[in-house]
Amino acid sequence: xxxxxxxxxxxxxxxxxxxxxxxxxxxxxxxxxxxxxxxxxxxxxxxxxxxxxxxxxxxxxxxxxxxxxxxxxxxxxxxxxxxxxxxxxxxxxxxxxxxxxxxxxxxxxxxxxxxxxxxxxxxxxxxxxxxxxxxxxxxxxxxxxxxxxxxxxxxxxxxxxxxxxxxxxxxxxxxxxxxxxxxxxxxxxxxxxxxxxxxxxxxxxxxxxxxxxxxxxxxxxxxxxxxxxxxxxxxxxxxxxxxxxxxxxxxxxxxxxxxxxxxxxxxxxxxxxxxxxxxxxxxxxxxxxxxxxxxxxxxxxxxxxxxxxxxxxxxxxxxxxxxxxxxxxxxxxxxxxxxxxxxxxxxxxxxxxxxxxxxxxxxxxxxxxxxxxxxxxxxxxxxxxxxxxxxxxxxxxxxxxxxxxxxxxxxxxxxxxxxxxxxxxxxxxxxxxxxxxxxxxxxxxxxxxxxxxxxxxxxxxxxxxxxxxxxxxxxxxxxxxxxxxxxxxxxxxxxxxxxxxxx
Amino acid sequence: xxxxxxxxxxxxxxxxxxxxxxxxxxxxxxxxxxxxxxxxxxxxxxxxxxxxxxxxxxxxxxxxxxxxxxxxxxxxxxxxxxxxxxxxxxxxxxxxxxxxxxxxxxxxxxxxxxxxxxxxxxxxxxxxxxxxxxxxxxxxxxxxxxxxxxxxxxxxxxxxxxxxxxxxxxxxxxxxxxxxxxxxxxxxxxxxxxxxxxxxxxxxxxxxxxxxxxxxxxxxxxxxxxxxxxxxxxxxxxxxxxxxxxxxxxxxxxxxxxxxxxxxxxxxxxxxxxxxxxxxxxxxxxxxxx
Numbered sequence: 001x002x003x004x005x006x007x008x009x010x011x012x013x014x015x016x017x018x019x020x021x022x023x024x025x026x027x028x029x030x031x032x033x034x035x036x037x038x039x040x041x042x043x044x045x046x047x048x049x050x051x052x053x054x055x056x057x058x059x060x061x062x063x064x065x066x067x068x069x070x071x072x073x074x075x076x077x078x079x080x081x082x083x084x085x086x087x088x089x090x091x092x093x094x095x096x097x098x099x100x101x102x103x104x105x106x107x108x109x110x111x112x113x114x115x116x117x118x119x120x121x122x123x124x125x126x127x128x129x130x131x132x133x134x135x136x137x138x139x140x141x142x143x144x145x146x147x148x149x150x151x152x153x154x155x156x157x158x159x160x161x162x163x164x165x166x167x168x169x170x171x172x173x174x175x176x177x178x179x180x181x182x183x184x185x186x187x188x189x190x191x192x193x194x195x196x197x198x199x200x201x202x203x204x205x206x207x208x209x210x211x212x213x214x215x216x217x218x219x220x221x222x223x224x225x226x227x228x229x230x231x232x233x234x235x236x237x238x239x240x241x242x243x244x245x246x247x248x249x250x251x252x253x254x255x256x257x258x259x260x261x262x263x264x265x266x267x268x269x270x271x272x273x274x275x276x277x278x279x280x281x282x283x284x285x286x287x288x289x290x291x292x293x294x295x296x297x298x299x300x301x302x303x304x305x306x307x308x309x310x311x312x313x314x315x316x317x318x319x320x321x322x323x324x325x326x327x328x329x330x331x332x333x334x335x336x337x338x339x340x341x342x343x344x345x346x347x348x349x350x351x352x353x354x355x356x357x358x359x360x361x362x363x364x365x366x367x368x369x370x371x372x373x374x375x376x377x378x379x380x381x382x383x384x385x386x387x388x389x390x391x392x393x394x395x396x397x398x399x400x401x402x403x404x405x406x407x408x409x410x411x412x413x414x415x416x417x418x419x420x421x422x423x424x425x426x427x428x429x430x431x432x433x434x435x436x437x438x439x440x441x442x443x444x445x446x447x448x449x450x451x452x453x454x455x456x457x458x459x460x461x462x463x464x465x466x467x468x469x470x471x472x473x474x475x476x477x478x479x480x481x482x483x484x485x486x487x488x489x490x491x492x493x494x495x496x497x498x499x500x501x502x503x
Numbered sequence: 504x505x506x507x508x509x510x511x512x513x514x515x516x517x518x519x520x521x522x523x524x525x526x527x528x529x530x531x532x533x534x535x536x537x538x539x540x541x542x543x544x545x546x547x548x549x550x551x552x553x554x555x556x557x558x559x560x561x562x563x564x565x566x567x568x569x570x571x572x573x574x575x576x577x578x579x580x581x582x583x584x585x586x587x588x589x590x591x592x593x594x595x596x597x598x599x600x601x602x603x604x605x606x607x608x609x610x611x612x613x614x615x616x617x618x619x620x621x622x623x624x625x626x627x628x629x630x631x632x633x634x635x636x637x638x639x640x641x642x643x644x645x646x647x648x649x650x651x652x653x654x655x656x657x658x659x660x661x662x663x664x665x666x667x668x669x670x671x672x673x674x675x676x677x678x679x680x681x682x683x684x685x686x687x688x689x690x691x692x693x694x695x696x697x698x699x700x701x702x703x704x705x706x707x708x709x710x711x712x713x714x715x716x717x718x719x720x721x722x723x724x725x726x727x728x729x730x731x732x733x734x735x736x737x738x739x740x741x742x743x744x745x746x747x748x749x750x751x752x753x754x755x756x757x758x759x760x761x762x763x764x765x766x767x768x769x770x771x772x773x774x775x776x777x778x779x780x781x782x783x784x785x786x787x788x789x790x791x792x793x
Contacts, residue, residue: 407790463791
């Protein structure tokens with residue numbers, strides 16, 4: 001008896017036991033924790049297509065996230081002449097990061113840090129409220145794996161067809177299907193790597209260079225790296241990435257609690273489970289007909305009825321699978337649903353289930369998120385478009401001049417963040433000086449006007465000398481002030497004057 | 504090793520090696536396949552490496568490999584590439600006048616960077632890494648320029664040196680008044696008081712009076728009647744607060760006795776004219792020059 005006929009016999013047997021057109025699946029939860037060993041080859045999972053609200057939601061999220069990823073570099077944004085016209089661009093060569101109307105310099109990297117902190121806090125909050133929605137919907141690993149499974153299903157068919165194909169001997173048809181599947185995966189992978197590099201250079205120019213072979217070697221190398229990672233992580237490794245490689249399933253346990261929503265099998269309603277034939281009474285038994293459709297749909301290879309487990313990414317596909325079955329047997333939806341274990345306990349105890357979204361944890365996460373967002377917004381709104389850095393000479397610390405006066409030297413860096421050249425006024429406060437001049441600038445006393453080109457830093461040397469009569473006894477702090485007379489914008493930097501030892 | 508020696512551990516399902524210590528048996532757990540795969544790949548890689556890269560030492564030299572890779576050649580190529588990349592700015596620097604360089608921010612930036620690097624390599628051993636100088640070695644940050652502080656003066660001093668082997672060297676020599684017996688110790692003591700008085704500090708009035716004629720006879724030829732120095736001879740101004748060999752009476756007296764004069768080598772032929780230009784611009788920028 002070959003594998004094919006054996007399988008058919010199994011399916012026939014299963015059909016026999018099913019009711020109301022519900023096919024009992026022989027799917028096994030291959031990643032059930034009781035079955036996991038330390039050394040084990042991967043057992044393939046054949047997730048079955050489901051239809052329902054969460055499947056639609058996941059398609060929508062996939063479409064949105066992939067569109068953002070693939071198309072963002074192609075959005076144009078006019079910044080005037082001399083500046084790149086790409087809306088989102090990491091310009092490593094010129095050390096600039098462009099995001100629509102925002103332009104960041106390397107020294108402003110704390111905005112990126114702030115965004116990362118905000119992202120972390122948001123994911124904490126989301127985890128505390130809705131469990132692993134990041135894992136289930138938005139994580140690139142989930143999105144690309146879902147896309148790869150979709151392609152696989154298009155070419156090789158749904159679950160049972162794929163199982164059959166795997167067991168078939170190598171015929172021309174099987175080879176053709178396998179070649180086209182892996183080719184399609186590779187095309188997606190190459191496009192993924194290709195999209196990545198467009199964030200680092202002008203997209204239309206780079207696209208032309210890529211095809212004419214003129215692009216930098218690093219561009220091709222990064223396409224290669226991302227092709228490899230996308231193909232192997234999304235096509236070959238899939239759920240193993242989440243189970244064995246990703247730290248987040250471990251970390252997120254600290255962010256959630258018993259009240260956080262999670263994809264939950266309502267054991268209070270489902271148990272005791274068992275086969276159900278049409279017309280049979282539901283008295284004295286649970287709503288679960290043990291059809292295993294939730295297991296067949298699971299991309300992680302688990303049985304949600306075992307309860308919350310590390311492998312579950314909360315993708316909610318088992319909810320859709322179960323709801324389809326509940327429709328067929330004429331029971332209410334929600335045997336598997338976004339719920340909590342404490343609600344199951346409450347129902348068992350005869351209490352009403354409650355959803356407590358407002359808890360100490362969510363208030364804390366939400367509050368901290370709001371505070372960080374407010375700080376960042378404030379910092380961004382009050383962000384200067386000019387900057388001043390002063391480095392006092394330390395070698396030598398001070399210079400004694402021929403008339404006995406003492407001079408200190410400073411390296412002054414003037415930053416112009418704006419897209420047009422500006423004439424900036426440099427002054428000093430809090431120090432009585434004999435002379436203050438900036439080398440290369442003609443004015444020698446009082447205010448000094450310095451032209452700083454658009455989007456540039458100008459580095460200049462300034463010298464401050466004090467004659468013996470005015471020389472402070474000890475080192476003295478004072479302030480450099482840089483002002484844009486046109487806009488009134490002003491930045492200050494503290495520095496020091498060292499009079500040196502008496503002689 | 505025969506089959507009947509094989510013993511399978513019932514708990515893990517793994518064969519044992521047959522080794523046993525006090526009842527503890529060693530499992531023969533196979534290496535992870537991925538690890539073994541990488542290990543074999545490394546062996547294959549190393550064979551390829553021997554073929555294409557320099558690998559094995561021989562009695563004379565070494566195996567060069569098919570790629571003929573050499574880090575020495577790479578460094579030479581990199582330096583050549585750097586030189587050709589700098590060529591445009593370098594040739595602009597060579598042809599531009601000092602004033603033009605000063606007024607062109609890009610060229611000035613290039614000259615300052617080159618000058619700073621050249622200063623670290625060639626000048627810092629005597630003048631200090633910050634050009635702060637030390638006793639006998641002039642501070643280049645201040646406003647005292649023995650041989651002139653204009654760009655052209657500095658450029659010339661670097662080119663020909665001071666008391667150097669160049670035919671055009673800046674040249675002068677203060678006599679060793681004490682060591683060579685030109686003046687008596689008492690006269691040197693009086694002269695010291697006179698120089699102290701010149702720099703507006705309290706001094707022995709009688710000694711100053713006695714030394715007036717001595718100064719006029721022995722020192723004024725170079726330092727001037729008023730002691731304000733003379734750039735023709737690189738003779739320092741004795742009335743200011745700056746002292747190359749120290750300003751205390753003891754140090755002044757020592758200098759009159761020894762008549763020291765430092766040597767700065769000529770950099771002509773050792774550094775390119777563009778580098779000397781850059782050095783002059785850098786040194787001029789330190790304290791603003793003249």
